[in-house]
Amino acid sequence: MTRLVTTAGPASHRFDALTAEHMRAGGSWKWSTPGEWHGPDGRHGLIGAFVAEMDYPVAEAVADAVRACAEGSRFGYLPDAWVADMAAACAAFWGERFGWAPDPARVRPVPDVLTAFTATVRHFSRPGSAIVLPTPAYMPFLTVPGMIDRELVQTPMPWVGGRFVLDLDAIDRAFAAGAGLLVLTNPHNPTGRVFSDAELAEVTEVVERHGARVFADEIHAPLTFGGARHRPYAATSDAAAAHTVTATSASKAWNTPGLKCGQVILSNEADAAHWAATGYLAEHGTATPGVLATTAAYREGGAWLDEVLAYLEGNRALLAGTDLPGLDVIVPDGTYLAWLDARGLGLGEPPSAFFAREAGVVMTDGAACGEAGRGGVRLNLAMARPVLAEALDRLRAALRA
Structure with missing residues (x-):
């Protein structure tokens, strides 16, 4: 070639x-x-x-962490101490970059955001309720709900002023018809939008009106440009924190998707307790090298x-x-x-x-x-x-x- x-x-x-x-x-x-x-x-x-x-x-810090795994034969089951260290590194990074440092005890490991999504649907939304998805959307979010026996309601994002925006009326109608969970991807894949505080506040009003939940996919959080700044949805208000499960990962910002390590961030005590009782299977597939590499990325990869x-x-x-x-x-x-x-x-x-x-x-x-x-x-x-x-x-x- x-x-x-x-x-x-x-x-x-x-x-x-x-x-x-x-x-x-x-x-x-x-x-x-x-x-x-x-x-x-x-x-x-x-x-x-x-x-x-x-x-x-x-990043060299990530490569060093993977090399250390091989040299130290760190390929066994994941110990709690390494999970805690990763959670502390994640919380500190989020505090430094986004002004919101979640409690490290509420940062839990998962292999990836899709695992977090399926666990959230199963354990934090009303049984059998539909999933609301603004579109265009990350492709698996359109197919995974059907794989776990959930109806998907697409709410197309209108093209306004040269950009896609959330159709809050359509989201409201979907919740009124019985849907239970909104997928909120921010920064948005595939349109590149970074939603404003005002837009996020409007989402909260609609969700609260119907007693619904939000799955906040914030995997691209560190990747913003110009004057755009990521605002964690769960950090926007007490109401948002109470109805949100946040998923993120170092995989996009540090280019490590094959290492299979993401994070679920629980932003209220009830959800943290419920995850402790139900989250074992979702956590179990997280890769030990991925946890150690993720810790290095958050702590040394800035x-x-x-x-x-x-x-x-x-x-x-x-x-x-x-x-x-x-x-x-x-x-x-x-x-x-x-x-x-x-x-x-x-x-x-x-x-x-x-x-x-x-x-x-x-x-x-x-x-x-x-x-x-x-x-x-x-x-x-x-x-x-x-x-x-x-x-x-x-x-x-x-x-x-």
């Missing part, structure tokens, strides 16, 4: 040297899945821009995270400055996921299929994110800037053909 050629200029950051060939050789799903592509001008190799993971090498955020700012600027005729582009305020609205192109086929065939860029099709996402695609920006420049060049060429 040929090395990607770009007009982005000489490498100025260590991440710039990460070629597509290097990523394919690494064997990740994001890069090994797409396969071959032969473009109209002879370019080779699909660019993987669909899976929500970063291409950047992990400088690496800040470097990544600065690099992603540059990638956001590159996207914002690229002319993609016919597309409405949402540059994310949070996450590293951009939304490209292709409805104006009149393609007659899913836009992801068009761009994979004509541009060799593999993105998540919006229809997989719910009916409200149909006609759009999700583009992962967390790649080397020269590779992103090549991807955007290809998209632009396909649009102009």
